[in-house]
Each structure stands twice: as structure tokens, then as C-alpha cells.
Amino acid sequence: MRDFSYLRASSADEARQASLQAGSVLLAGGTTLLDLAKCGVMEPETVIDITHLSGLGEITVDAGGARIGALAKMGQVADHAGIRAAFPAISESLSLAASAQIRNMATIGGNLLQRTRCSYFREPDVFPACHKRNPGAGCSAIGGVTRNHAVLGTSDTCIASYPGDLAVALVAFDAVVELGGRTVSVEDFFLLPGNTPERETTLQRGEMITAITVPASAAPKNSTYLKVRDRQSYEFAAASAAVGLEFETDGRTVRDIRVALGGVATKPWRARNVERALVGKILSLETVEAASRLAMEGAVSHGANYYKIELAPRVVARAILKVGGLA
Amino acid sequence: MTIMEPRKHGDASDGTVGGRQTRFEGNLKVTGGATYALEYPVEGLAYAILVQSTIPAGRVVRVDTEKALAAPGVLMVLTPDDDLGLLVASDWGGNRPDNQPYYPLPRQVQYNGQSIAAVVAESREQAVEAANLICITYEKAPHVATFNDAAAGEGKVMDNLTSGWGDAEAALAAAPVQIEGEYSTPREYHVAMEPHGLTVKWDGDRITVWEPSQWSHGMARSYSEWFGIPYENVHLVSPFIGGGFGSKGAALAHGAVAAFAARKLGRPVKLALTRPQNFTNYGGRAATRQTIKIGATEDGILQAIVHRGASETSTYADWPEQTGSATPILYRIENFSSQHRVVPVNTVTPGALRGPGKNPSAFGIESAMEELAYKLGMDPLELRLKNYADHDYQSGKPWSTRRLREALTEGAEAFGWSKRSHEPRSMRDGKTLIGWGIGCGTFPVIQAPSEAMIRILGNGRVEVVSGAIDMGQGTYTILAQTAAEVFGIPVDQVEVHLGDSRLPGSAIAGGSMLAGSILGAVHKAATAARDELIGLALNDEKSPLRDTGANTLTFSGGRIAAPRDQGPSLTLSELMAALGRDEIEVLRNTLPDGATAQEQHQAWTSMAKVQGPTMGEYSMHSWCAHFAEVRVDEDFGTVRVSRIVSAFDCGRLYNPRLVESQWRGGIIMGIGQALLEEGLVDQRNGRTVNNNMGDYLVPTNADVPHIEVISVGIPDYGASALGGKGVGEVGIVGVAPAIANAVFHATGKRVRDLPITLEKLI
Ligand SMILES: Cc1cc2nc3c(=O)[nH]c(=O)nc-3n(C[C@H](O)[C@H](O)[C@H](O)COP(=O)(O)OP(=O)(O)OC[C@H]3O[C@@H](n4cnc5c(N)ncnc54)[C@H](O)[C@@H]3O)c2cc1C
Ligand code: SF4
DSSP states (O other), rough: OOOOEEOOOOOHHHHHOOOOOOEEEEESTTTTTTHHHHTSOOOSSEEEEEOOOSSSOOOEEEOOOOOOOOTBHHHHHOOOOHHHHHHHHHHHHHHHHSSSSHHHOOOOOHHHOOOOOOTTTTOOOTTTBBBTSTSSSSSSSSTOOTOOOOOSSSOOSOOOOOEEEEEHHHHTTTOOOEEEEEEEEEHBOOOOOOTOTTTBBBBOOOOOOEEEEOOOOOHHEEEEEEESSSSSOOOOOOOEOOOOOOOOSSBBBBBEEEEESSBBSSSOEHHHHHHHHHHBBBBOHHHHHHHHGGGGGTOOSSGGHHHHHHHHHHHHHHHHHHHTOOO | OOOOOOTTTOOHHHHHHHSSOTTTTHHHHHHHHHHHHHGGGTTTTTEEEEEOOOSSSSSEEEEEEEHHHHHHTTEEEOOOOSSSEEEEOOOSSSSOOOEEESSSSSSEEEEETTTEEEEESHHHHHHHHHEEEEEEEEEEOOOOTTTTSSSSSEEEEOOGGGGGSHHHHHHHHOOOOOEEEEEEEEOOOOSOOOOOOOEEEEEEEEEEEOOOOOOHHHHHHHHHHHHHGGGGGGEEESSSSOOTTTTTTSSOOHHHHHHHHHHHHSSSSEEEEOTTGTTTTSSBBOEEEEEEEEETTTTOOOOEEEEEEEEEOOSOOOOOOSSSSSTTBBBBSSSSSEEEEEEEEESEEEEEEEESSTTHHHHHHHHHHHHHHHHHTOOOHHHHHHHHHHHHHOOOBBBBBOHHHHHHHHHHHHHHHGGGGSSSTTOETTTEEEEEEEEEEEEEEOBOOOEEEEEEEETTEEEOOOOOOSSSSSSHHHHHHHHHHHTTTGGGGGEEEOSBTOOOOOSSSSSHHHHHHHHHHHEEEHHHHHHHHHHHHHOOOOEEEEEEGGSSSSEEETTEOGGGGGGGGEHHHHHHHHTTOOOOOOEEEEOTTOOOOOHHHHHHHHSSSSSSTSSSBOOOOEEEEEEEEEEETTTTOEEEEEEEEEEEEBBSOSSSHHHHHHHHHHHHHHHHHTOOOOOOOOOOTTTTTTTTTTSSSOOOOOGOOEEEEEOOOOOTTOOTTTOOOOOGGGGTHHHHHHHHHHHHHHSSSSOOBOOGGGGGGG
């Protein structure tokens, strides 16, 4: 690990100012940053510690929705009574993520910006070819071990999946990232790899995530996050789904439904085609299964990740049936 | 049957052999008082880091070290260009070629992740940073990534593992019922919590090595031979180990590199492998595959087994992970044929990992037996009991003890096996399919001569002194219990000193051979020390017990007295004071009387004197039967083990509490093997890409169900002096097939290649 200088920011402005410098990086819980620094993927020259900034860790929930400060810990958000009541899928996405130790360290802002678990991305000395690390260098994953790579949103340059859970629940419920001066929806915040897999979000140098807001409505209140993986705990998703559902007054016809997928796409993936197929329909096993299959429209496998194309719709279907009271 | 339910603490019998004494060194471990190899506070340390190959095969043409040497804090860079002046050390058998140079950083690249250079710097971070600046030019050669590559070929037959009797092919052909299956297991890794590494310091031509070790004497020998210094000059210290599982029994190249650097720099050096380096610097369990054909009568009597297996090895050494070793001894079989090959590929040489030799073998035969049961429409338990082996058909010898029948029947009873419905997919709970399966396991009883010292001190304390290792399996505790029992004192009056090559020699902590071997030596030494004390007490004129007229003494409740209450009773310290003695010291070993110094050295530092399971008049093994319940999500293919009952015949248990812990640990590793563990190799460059604990999955607490363990063993004095058989290895053997069989019962899908990940079931 390279020597770096350490700056403890005393204000958000100071942090932003300092992070304008090339080679500088913000430090929150450090669970992504330190990990990748040890792998030699991130080699910061200056680390700007934002954990002491005040006012960035608050969680408030009211009738209009939730506002989660960027420095709130994963564990705090998962356990927050208001979040659990109004956004169960958000709480579950966090409590099913990582381990208790990591959830106690890691922040919401850092969580959104976690990096892919692509093995090739994580071993620069052995696999120099990685467009994401080194634009133009090639992609070692294509043709290699791809069990955890994405089937949706891939490009010829990068097939790495976005591994996080929280962001999946956030895109389902139209959450917005506050970046100090501007706001952007979580969905637009994340970028497809296209020809620029090194650009993962619209975050600009000198910007900082200050909070995330999520509007309240009936669908997120009746929501769930379903995460499927080989190991019972402490593993990233093979496939996951965040689903929220609101019925018409008849209790059977879908008025509003939100569906997003994790573990299968290059970014947190909102499945609007599944939603469209169900709005106005009476929820049944058949309608749900047929609609869930639409989630894989355009999916491409790269070898060992083929199973995700079969698995993901089943996960979506189960999650919908669960919130619809049919499973 | 003894169901191992936790009992209240503090029973007086806990402190004797067979008692449930809690872990002797437990307090030290949970309070951080136990010092591990990489934690020794040594002044003036320099830090070494290894640089490894990033190609699978070829030659190092050039190493550009200029930038690294110029980096801050760098003290030294070692490459294949440096002649370290080392000599090859002995192999396991104690055989050593004369004056053959040893290159721990070789020029020839034989696998991806082979150490080829090292950097030493003032700090570890500086060393790592400088290592990144080293530029290596290779001349690449073609490689074979795994034994599934077309170029790997068939490999070579291991003649010593070819076994057969009767006419297996003919009996198979004639059998009315036949099954055939191919079973495979992937590369698996030890992933001990404590990484490999060492702290090393020279004083003149004497060296101290703080290194986690399953065998302090054997590893000390390697250091002495590499550096051409007398064995006595090596001091290897390893009182605590954070997990070995077979990986820490031998000194490895990184030890030679660190020790060389320390000598050259005249400074102590610490070297710790990174987690990814722990996947390539030493071998895990080899990948295996095997075909098994079984012929049987219509009522399920086995007629023939034909087995053909193979395992990966490296291109420079043959390490067979046997696939046909449980196969011949689990069942009564008149016609048998087995052959095992090793297939060289570009990997580090595989090594021993819990249950070596028996574990993949049991996966094959125990899966195949269950396939046969379904072909016959017979209960798998009944099939196993029907073909019970009354003796060892391979060696022709009688079993010393074999209570596998009891393990099967009592395990089945505790599990509730009789309530099982035979048809696959016949037990469910909503979307969850439920299945039950059996897997039997075995591990040979192996013994090695050992030595121990007992010291009775003037203050009444008793010291047990041995170079034996405790890597968590309970050596400290059972040795304390043994001494406590012999002297009739509480366990807390005993001190145990272990894990040091300067202490008396011992069997390796591996192959489940340590407890039986070292306990024999400690018991012998303690009894001799007690006899010496009795002799003094009855004859020394200063002794208050002299006039009792007794011809022996009793040791009980912390007091020493003549039998039948004649005369006074004294504590150990009172008696020692009366005798005017500060210390009585007795050294004993279990070699034949009159063993020379050279034979002793050979016994403690090589495997030359190890006794195999059929070298005497009996065939000696531990046995077990696992019963597993799985719950499989029908849509997702995810398997959760919901319940395990395992019954063991390991002879007499020296400490049931610690034995349970060993068994449970083995079973938990078996769950990982069945469902999670797999080294994923990139065919293009032979790299294991999931070389970290985020991606190489082992079970978490949430994956571990209720595990009930049952002991059905009886003391086996043919197997060891105190009647125990091995407990550490056998626990994992048979777990994976029990789970695979349960998965078949749940889903109707037979998964023949481990691990059983979800994509194999959807
Ligand atoms: C073994 C392991 C398992 C894991 N499993 C899961 C899992 O199952 N599911 C899951 O969702 N996650 C998982 N994670 C990822 C984990 O959730 C993230 O590492 C964590 O949330 C990152 O938060 P942090 O505060 O530690 O971020 P840091 O490491 O401090 O920062 C991460 C990145 O975000 C930047 N950053 C941090 N805060 C801000 C801010 N306010 N504004 C702008 N930039 C910022 C940093 O500069 C850095 O680039 C796992 C991680 C590990 C190590
Ligand atoms: S998939 Fe993306 S992250 Fe992985 S090696 Fe290819 S370019 Fe790099």
C-alpha cells in the first residue's frame, strides 16, 4: 500500500474543496476503500476523512418520506423503526448485506459507491486488462470465470455486476441522491458501462453525497427485499429483488408496483417492463410468473453466469407473490 | 449410546482422563493472552513480502529491481538471480539427497502464484509498495490449468495405490444389478484464520523461528538442513496456532526466504503471506474425479466394486489425493479393483487437508451406495447394514474395534430415520423440499513414537513438557488431565509446556495421530515419575511415609498416603519438602528400549517410524455415520442443512467436550465442502481467481444447523495405550455424501460434482 496523506475534514466544504485535487478520495467507513487499497486497485495520495462531519448522519422519516444522511451507518438504517415501517425493503436490503461488523462501520454514502466484486478487477498485478481500472486495456473477465458477472446492462467492454443491495431498493422507490448543490435520482446516478466502464456514476470530482431521500407511498410501505445466494449470510446476491406493491381497493388489482433487481446487472436495475405488465392486472401466480420473465429482456450470459437468467425471474416472482400475499 | 449433551461444569471427574474438562488454554485465547507467531514483539524488525508469478508456466528471464531498490525503506530484494546458498532438506520420510542446492525462489515457473522474488523493507507497507515496482520478464511456456484440460492427458498410475482381489470385472459383469457414476471434487483450501508467516531472528549461527507449526521438530529439521546448522541451533516456537487443517506441518519456501533475509541483514525479519498468497504458496486439497461401478444381487448383496480415480498434482511432485481408500474398507466386498492416477498440471503441489485420503474417496463410495439403494428400491440404511464388513477385506485382518453398525443404528434412531419416506421429492414444506441422507466415514489409526518429560516441582506443581502441538484440538487439556489423574491432583496444579522444538520430541499434530501417540508418552513418563516419588517416599529416611510399612502409596484428592489409611497423608509439596527435593524430572519415550540418539532424532523429525493402521495384527480405524437433513428451495436451488446427527466410533474419548468440538468442526467443514467450497481456476492462466475470503466461501454461523454428536466407541487398547482412536480427521469424512444424498432425496437430482451450488439444482 502506498503512503498517503490524511486530512480530517472539519466541514463539508473543506472536504469538497480538498477532493477537487486529483488523487484524493473521501474516506467514510473505509470498508470499500481500505479493501481496494490493499488490493492495489485504489491508490489514493490523499485520504479525506469525512466521518467527523456533523449533521450528515441523521435519519428522519415523516409522512412525506425518508431522508438518510450520507454518514448514517448501514446498521443504523437497517434497525431504524421509521425506515422499517415505511420502507421495509430498504431495511431488509441492509440487514441482509455484508456482516454485522461491516454494517456497523460502513456508511450509506459509501455503500452506494462500493465497487464491483469482479475478481479480475481486484487483482491488477495478475490481470492488467480491465477497462474499468485502466480504460482501453481490455476485459479479463470476458472468457474467464464469470459466475458472478452481470447478464443485464453489459457491454463489450465490461460485464461486471453492481454488487450492492441497498441501491436496488432505492431505485425501486425513486430515491434521490443529494450532492450538496444538486440532486439526481439514484437510477440516473448510476451509469451503464457502455464504452466508459470506468465511469460508474455521475458523481463529479469535488462532489460529495450528503443524503438520500426516498418519497413515501403505499408501495414501499408494502415491500420486501429478497436476496438469494448459496451461503446463508455474508455473501453478495446471486440474484435479488426489491419489490413494493399497492393494490386497488379490491385488494387484487395492482395499482402501483415497483420492481428492481440486484446481483444480475451492471447497475441497480429497475424492471419497468415487469411493472408495466402488472399494473391494472389482477395479481395471480400466472400473471406474476409471465411478467417476471420480462425482467430478463435483453439478458446475455457470458458462460458460468447463465443460471442468473433462469434464477432472477424466479426471485422477482417470489418477491411479488410475497408482498401480494400469495406466497 | 452417549448423547453428548453439555453437562454442568465442575464435576470432580472432569480433571481425569475421560472427563469433560474445559479447554486448558481457553482463557488465554479469549482474553488475547495467547501470543501467535506474527505477534511476538521482536525489536528491530524488518518486513518481508513475497512477489509471485503471474503466469502459470515458463522461465523468469529478467527481474528488474532498480525501482524497487530505490523505493523508500527498502533494505533488500531477492530474486532467482541470488544464490541463497541453501541445501535441500529431507522429505517426509527423512530422506535427503546429498548437497543438492535449494532455490526457494526458483527461475522455473511451474504455477501461477509461485514465489519468485521477495522484498524486505522497514515497514510492511513499504515492502508491498516496492514489490509492485518489481518488473519481471518471463519466457512463457505452454501450461495445463486443470486436469479437465484436453492437454492434461490421463496422468500416471500410482502403483502403490492400486489394489484388488477376487475378479472384480467378471463379478461386476455377472451381477444382476449394476450402477456406475462419476464423482468429482474441486480444489479446496485450508483458509485457516491465521495466515502463514513467521518472525525469525539469528544470534550468530543460532536461529529462533516463531512460526505456526503442526510439527515443531519436523519443521526445525528443515531449517537446520537448509542452512547447514546443527539441529540444536534451531529453536522453533509455536505454542498456539490459528488453524492448520494440514497446511502447517512442513516448513515452506517463504520460511527459507525470511530466514535467509534475516541472516543476511543481521536483523530479525517478519514475513506474513497475504490472503491471496495463502491460496498458492502451499497446496490445498487436490481436485479429484473417480468412476465407481458396483455390482450387486437383487437383494442388495455387493458382488463387485470397480473403482478408477484421479487427482491433480503439480508438475514437479506427485501428491495423490486418494480416491480409492475408503472404498475397500467400508463394506463386505469379495471382488474389488481400484486404481488411482495423478495428473500433473500447473498448480502448487496439493497437500493434506482435513481427512486427506479418505475424504473424496468417501464422497464417491457413499454417493454410489445410495445410487445403488435407489436402483434396488432399498432403504440406504438397510443396504449399508446388509453389507456390513465383519473384517477388513483389503488386509484380511480383523478389526481392532469397529462399531460402525452401532453408529448406523444408533445414529438412525436419534435422527428418526425410520420416519423417512423413500421416494425422492416426497417430503416438503411449501416451496421447500426436504431430504434425508446418510454418509459413512472412516479414518485410519496412525501412531508415531513420542517423548515427554514430567517435572514434579517443590511447590507441588507438576509440569508436562513436550514439543507436541496444540492447534485447538486439545493437547494442552488432555495432557493436563493425564498428569492430574496420575498424581491425583486438580488440573490447575498442572502446567503444560508445548509447541517448542527444544522440548521432547513428538508425533505431528496431523493424521489424527497426536493424541494417541503423545498421551502414551506422557502417561508413561508420569507413571515413572510417580514411581520414583513412591520409591523415595518409602525409602528415604527423611520421609514421613517411610514407617508406614506400605509397599506402595495412593495419590488421590491432592494427597499422598499409604493404602488403608496407615500413617499420615501429605500433599505433593509437603512430601517434596520433607524429602528435601526441588524437583523430580523424568523423561520417557515410546520407542523400543535402547533406541539410539540417531533413531530418536529420526523418530521426532521424520515420518520414518510412523505406524500405519494395518502394520500390526489388527486393522485399526475410526468410523462414523452422518445423517443429514437438507431443505432445498425448489425455485432457487439453494440448499440449507437443517439438522445433522452423527455417530462416531473413535474408541475411548479422552475429553468428550473437546472431542465433540473436533467432530462438530469437521462436520461444519464438511458442510462447506458439500455446498460452498471450490477454487475457481481461470483456464487461460491457471490462476485461482476467488483467492480471498470474500469470494472463497466457507460456512458462516448461519449455515451451521443443530448438530448432535453421539459416541458409540469402546476403548480400543489395540489401537493405543489408553484406548482412543483418532477424532480430528474423521469428522469431515462422509459429511459431503450425506448432504449430497439428502439433496437427491429432496429433489430427485443427483449431484455428482461438488460443491452443490444453486445452479446445479435449478
Ligand atoms: C467482505 C465484504 C462483504 C460485503 N457484502 C456486501 C453485501 O452483501 N451487500 C452490500 O450491499 N454490500 C456489501 N459489502 C460492501 C459494503 O457494504 C461497502 O463496503 C460499504 O457499504 C462501503 O461503505 P463505507 O462507508 O465503508 O465506504 P468507504 O470505503 O469509506 O468509501 C467507499 C467509496 O465511496 C466514497 N465515499 C464514501 N462516502 C462518500 C460520500 N459521502 N460522498 C462521496 N463519496 C463517498 C469513498 O471515497 C470511496 O471511494 C461488503 C463488503 C465487504 C468488504
Ligand atoms: S468485467 Fe469490467 S471490471 Fe471485470 S475485468 Fe472486465 S472490465 Fe474489468
